[in-house]
Amino acid sequence: MRGAKFIGVAVVLVLAAATGCNDNDSGGAEAASSARVPAGLESFYNQKPSWKNCGDGFKCATVQVPLDYAEPNGAKVGISAIKLPAQDKSDRIGSLLTNPGGPGGSGVEFVRQAGRAFGNDLRRRFDIVGFDPRGVASSAPVRCNTGPQLDRFFATDTSPDDQRETNALAAESKQFAQNCKTKMSAELPHVSTVDAARDMDVLRAALGDRKLTYYGASYGTYLGAFYAEEFPENVRALVLDGAVDPTMSSTDLLIEQAKGFETGLRAFAEDCVKTGSCRFGDTADAVLVNISSLLAKTDKTPLKSSKDSRKVTESLVVMGIARALYVKEYWPVLRQALTQASQNSDGTMLLNLADEMVERKHDGTYSSQTDANMAINCVDKPSPTNLATYGKAAIKAQKAAPRFGPFVVWGGLPCVYWPVQTKQQPKPITAKGAAPIVVIGTIRDPATPYKWAQGLADQLSSGVLLTFDGDGHTAYLQGNHCITEATNDYLITTDPPKDGTTCR
Template sequence: MDSRRLLRTTATALAAAGLILSGCSGGSGAAAPRTAAPAPSFAPEAPKLKKYYEQKLKWRDCGVEGFQCATLRAPLDYAKPDGEEVELAVSRARATGPGKRIGSLLVNPGGPGGSAVGYLQGYAGIGYPAPVRARYDMVAVDPRGVARSAPVECLTGPQMDTYTQVDQTPDDTAEVNALSAAFKDFAAGCEKRSGKVLPHVSTVEAARDMDVLRAVLGDGKLTYVGASYGTFLGATYAELFPDRVGRLVLDGAMDPSLSALDLNRDQTGGFETAFRAFAADCVRKPDCPLGTGSVAAAGEAMKKFFRDVDAKPVPTGEGRELGESLATTGVIAAMYDEGAWPQLREALAQARGGEGSGLLALADSYYERETDGTYANLMFANAAVNCLDLPPAYRDAAAVEKAVPSFEKASPVFGAGLAWAALNCTYWPAPPTGRPHRITAEGAAPILVVGTTRDPATPYHWAQSLADQLSSGTLLTYEGDGHTAYGRGSDCIDTAINTYLLEGTPPADGKRCS
């Protein structure tokens, strides 16, 4: 499992908890209510992009009640705007009223690799607060390389089944070689099936696509809610186009100044924090499968369980057995939302009793594996974007072995596996185009950064760091568990974000909610 910046929430948690994966109103930097669209804008230094900024979308019924779909054209390579094009899937739900329409609200659920169109149609377009949906057209575009937008493809379903079961805590040279070979085969599959698009799915390119969409929609400034990885996408947009920033909510924030190694290690510590919160809750219950002692003892029990299924995988009632890799993925999947903790307790109890189907189901939801054995392209796009955005964490397997102790210090439960997971970009066929750096977005309107104190995937200090980096950043804190904060049941958080989106007024910097 490549957990690095797989910053997303499971579909189960999304449906149950209504997470706004991405995500508090006429301020000076926000799109004002209007009746006529402003003239489209395009970068004056690139006049050949004008044809993209002035294109007309042909909206059509897309078979989901209340939603329209269209196709946005963008250059495959922005350095060659007269070259090949990429087609991007766009969807919208029109503002419902009452009240004057403010403009378009673009949403992104994170990933990288999460389908924004699927998120819009499955939740945001019907589940966002009614006052927000009344005043905004809810809009999503699948980023290039994702889902319906020139998707990156790498492995077949059976190949992916094999890949997800490779031991990611190698005990000897043979297992190290097997894991390295799996990463190499994955990368080779991506190059074979998606070689043309692979060098052009970076976050910078996705942010430039969003600006084309902003202009085509007729909005002078971008209003956006991005969660998890979607916060990096939003911050990148602000860096590229600070004068076009309207109302940006960055929920479950990333820190763009960190290297791939530091991102991995920090996220590993985030999952440890989430596990300790789960364990503290579990040990108070008489049926806790990790015992009823201390949190530390529960951690040792979890590690022993992983060792046991590594040595002897558990049957699941189908062809795949539950080994350590799938078991770890299943546990991590449940860390994203505390609403999944009862399901995790039951699945762990079943697995300790010799039945692994519960943890396998959690792992499958994380990987977006269907019951027919096919996979969405989430994991393919995730690797493709990550490996372009930053130089790889390691030069070779020997570097991982040196790093393992620091990962185990960050998380005694998950450290070794997550250290090795970051080896995948070492073998990537497309060279990285990004680098870690601070994003200040000088001149941008106020940007709302949201952090959750016990977030497993985007540690809270990342939100603190991003809010500090952004010249107009405002930090809103949710004191609680789970990944992201908007729509998770805190009236304080929701009111602050809704007010920002509707009136353009951010909360006081440093405001805390529970």
């Protein structure tokens, strides 16, 4: 989520086979025409995208939306979309719109990589659809910083020990914000989650669906919740997996996320000890102490890397560890990376993980993920107005989450200097009048703590909480049969699982 250094990574997701059931909603252009069309936006809602083959059975199109919904006759933004068509057109329900998270993750790439991993019954009855939200990837991307500028930003010490280090961090954060002001000033006010939610309703109509069927992971839950708040009458079935609590302030959100990474790291440490060959200690507490020692050592002397000439600073080490905590299957890789770093002062594997986290390519360039992530987060919620106030939040974070707190909170510092500030305060989302909405929470989710799923499910007037007693970020995508069956049945029939169901 918030902060370019710690975000909801768009992970390739593997889904178990879906279960078939009865049709509930027919979809199609005729059905779509019966949904409410906001005044002045008829040309956008009535557009017919030109779907073209774009390789490997996929079809791609661009859907036009207004840059500023208050001025629909002004500049436009092209939203890139992709779909894997339903296998059985005679039994087709409609479209399953998806968002993999971020903010900043490419929904087009997600569906291209993972569209066929959806269960057979879902693929048979739904077009699997992805899109790049405005400001992301191929939808008028926010691009502010060069590769070398981002290298310097990510390597900067985000656990400052004195005023000199704090000033250096502030200077990098100011430069990040200034670069975006210089290059993207016209677009920055219009990349909010509310704007993206309104785009989703245009997409729904352009896809020919009377109501929306949606799967959102991580930040995608935040986007889906805002959609339900704006268009409750257009909700057919929404799955919000790895939920974000919309009531939290920008800094409180980061502090809670840091605590989530601490929970994930302890789970990793406990698993390391259980393997019987853990090289970092005989107990979970010992493992955590040794990891803390490694971080303290790296703060003074960065690790080397055989990958390139970059120094693997403490900030990059923490980022690499965090990346591995997103997916439990990465834990063996993390054990190896930490061994390499501890025994040989070699941070190559940790650097590889950190680069994957922020989508840095082998040639030193980056995707738009980091710039888009910061731009969307900064405009979505108010930030502290000065460095001193922000620093108090970092101190609070360090006490609550000693290994991750400072890094997560200081990572959002550019928002203090951002050229576009919002006055809209966080508030509960109720989506009154919406059909049942399924919120999935994973008990030891490092990036979106379980309490956020509980909070969102309670806020939503039709929220249904589905719990996964497991590790890693998000649940539906991990292949747990109980989660998969309950979710797929709901997407097909619109009948939700019993509120409070727990899967193990």
